[in-house]
Amino acid sequence: MKLSREEVIHIATIYRLGLSEEDIEKAREQISNILENFEILKEVDTTNVPPTAQSINLQNIMRDDVPHPSLPMEEVLANAPAREEDFFKLRPVLE
Amino acid sequence: MTDLYNLTIHEAHELLTTKKLSSVELTQACLARVKKVEPGVRAMVTLTEETAIQQAREADKRIAEGKVTPLTGIPALIKDNMCTKGIRTTCSSKILETFIPPYNATVVEKLTAAGMVLIGKTNLDEFAMGSSTENSALFTTHNPWDLERVPGGSSGGSAAGVAAGEALYALGSDTGGSVRQPAGFCNVVGLKPTYGRVSRYGLVAFASSLDQIGPFTKDALDCALVMNAISGHDPNDSTSVPEPVPDYTHGLTGDLKGMKIGIPKEYFVKGMQVEVDSAIKAAIKKLKELGAQVDWEVSLPHTPHALAVYYIIAPSEASANLARYDGSKYGYSYKETDNMWEAMEKTRQYGFGAEVKRRIMLGTYALSAGYYDxxxxxxxxxxxxxxxxFEAAFEKYDALVTPTSPTVPFKIGEKADxxxxxxxxxxxxxPINIAGVPGISIPAGFANGLPIGMQIIGKPFSEPTLFKISHAYQQVTDWHKKRPPV
Incomplete structure (x- = not known):
């Protein structure tokens, strides 16, 4: 089963990942091939087996809500692709 | 005396504290080594020469004042996916090529406090996704044992750098083998600690339920020394475990009497190289001679399913983690449009390499409606x-022993497509990351001049057992003392 062009574009779109024409063709080929190899999991009986999300027994780590200094504004904003005053400058979200 | 860059941490520490050597001399020996081997090996993304010399001077002052830890004044390398304040941290990705972290990862903070001399930041497969460093968007690292071959990955730069003597130890991160496999390929020791043992604060996230930071060293004792410095609970990482940290250098007696070791047969896979098979079996016989009881008939029947489990879970988590790279707060940003969605899509299209995109697509697919279950x-x-x-096996055995990888290092380009x-x-x-247990790779032989690694696996928090076995093996073998021809 090879993924259709539409399926590949759908996945890329829900992630907001841009793909070139070449990327799309490669993805169809390679991802389909990888997914085929995952079929092996179907043969495992997992009736009544709970899922494992992580391997340690810690849960709900809480801490006291104590204020502490944040990272220095200038050092953080130094990495910003665009800034205005003390803010990240973004493109309009609503047209 | 052996070349300074070939010293282990414990040997160098001895010379430093008895004033037979200064940290500046040791650092300059490593920097000279960098100049010699780096054109061929290419382990490093960023060389931090000035920082290194400055830290070495400070270390010499501390040594003179008697304020010494086993790592004071010892040159180190850090994989370029751990944040270093004021020093760019690229993840070997175009998207982070100019990123300068405003803070240190906890491990960097801890090593700095212990007196680390930072030689540089090392190359990796982009975002730690790969097994050869060929997925680095910057360049490929070469194996010091044969420059036409890969060093393994994703922490290939750290492994190659330690093997080539560019520093005495390094840190890497291991999500599915990214410390152990390159350690095996470069003939050094590499540990993937128990999940939660070492803080991941400041490690750029790949697959959060699998990622763990671990050391590369020349022997087991050095590995224990680095683990002493980096282990422990960190309030900044809620997945770090509040278990006490033992002194990992204790119990290295060289004796394995009473130790029960199991050999899971599924790890001697079809397609495995004959030389790897025989080297690991010979190494296991050595463990037996050291007093261990060996059971050759252990079975972990779900092992063949681990690859599929891993390549669903890791890309799924990666697709969530990498969603933060949208070109708005830091990193590469596509500027040729005023449309927000187009900017985000193009930022990722040009910022991420082929393997990263492949895994994002796989992960998004596996998590998408209709395919999640x-x-x-x-x-x-x-x-x-x-x-x-694994839990059942560790009720019967103290450790399991397997090859680290089914083959010796392969040629650059051989598997790239x-x-x-x-x-x-x-x-x-x-499978070891899937289970969250610790695993170590130690040098265990050669095939045609190329290194073979042996993996030792233990139950959660049994790092002392892994060090005990590794150390005992290294008392009766000298594979770990062999140095590459570069």
Missing amino acids: AYYLKAQKVRTLIRRE DPLQMYLSDVCTL
């Missing part, structure tokens, strides 16, 4: 079965 949830359930198998073949390189290491 069949892929992601199914993989999580099989993960439970794999964990249980075939992702599945590349994934198979980690077939022996990734």
Whole structure:
């Protein structure tokens, strides 16, 4: 089963990942091939087996809500692709 | 005397504290070594020469004042996916090529406090996704044992750098074998600690339920020394475990009497290289001679499913983690448009390399409506079965021993166009991340001049057992003392 062009574009779109024409063709080929190899999991009986999300027994780590200094504004904003005053400058979200 | 850059941490520490050597001299020896080997090996993304000399001077002052830890004044390398304040941290990705972290990762903070001399930041497969460093968007690192071959990955730069003597130890990160496999390929020691043992604060996230930071060193004792410095609970990482940290250098007696070791037969896979098979079996016989009881008939029947489990869970988590790279707060940003969605899509299209995009697509697919149960949830359930198998095995055995990788280092380019073949390189290491248990790779022989690694696996928090076995083996073998021809 090879993924259709539409399926590949759908996945890329829900992630907001841009793909070139070449990327799309490669993805169809390679991802389909990888997914085929995952079929092996179907043969495992997992009736009544709970899922494992992580391997340690810690849960709900809480801490006291104590204020502490944040990272220095200038050092953080130094990495910003665009800034205005003390803010990240973004493109309009609503047209 | 041996070349300074060939010293272990404990040997250098002895010379430093008895004033036979200064940290500045040791650092300059490593920097000279960098100049000599780096054109061929290319382990480093960023060389931090000035920082190194300055830290070495400070270390010499501390040594003179008697304020010494075993790592004071010792040159080190850090994989370029751990944040270093004021020093760019690229993840070997175009998207972070100019990123300068405003803070240190906890491990960097701890090593700095212990007196680290930072020589540089090392190359990796982009975002730690790969097994050869060929997925680095910057350049490929070469194996010091044969420059036409890969050093392994993803922490290939750290492994190659330590093997070539560019520093005395390094840190890497291991999500499916990214410390152990390159350690095996470069003939150094590499540890993937128990999940939660070492803080990941400041480690750029790849797959959060699998990632763990671990050391590369020349022997087991050095590995224990680095683990003493970096282990422990960190309030900044809620997945770090508040278990006390033992002194990992204790119990290195050289004796394995009473130790029960199991050999899981599924790890001696079809397609495994004959020389690897015989080297590991010879190494296991050595462990027996040291007093261990060896059971050759252990079975972990779900091992063949681990690859599929891993390549569903890791890309799924990666697709969530990498969603933060949208070109708005830091990193590369596509500027040729005023449209927000187009900017985000193009930022990722040009910022991420082929393997990263492939895994994002796989992960997004596995998590998407209609496929979640069949892929992601199914993989999580099989993960439970794999964990249980390990738990059952560790009721009977103190440790399991396997090859680290089914082959010796392969040629650069050999697997670059075939992702599945590349994934198979980690077939022996990734079940260990799935189970969250610790694993170490130690040098165990050569085939035609190329290194072979042996993996020792233990139950959660049994790092002392792994060090005990590794150290005992290194008392009666000298594979770990062999240095590459570069």
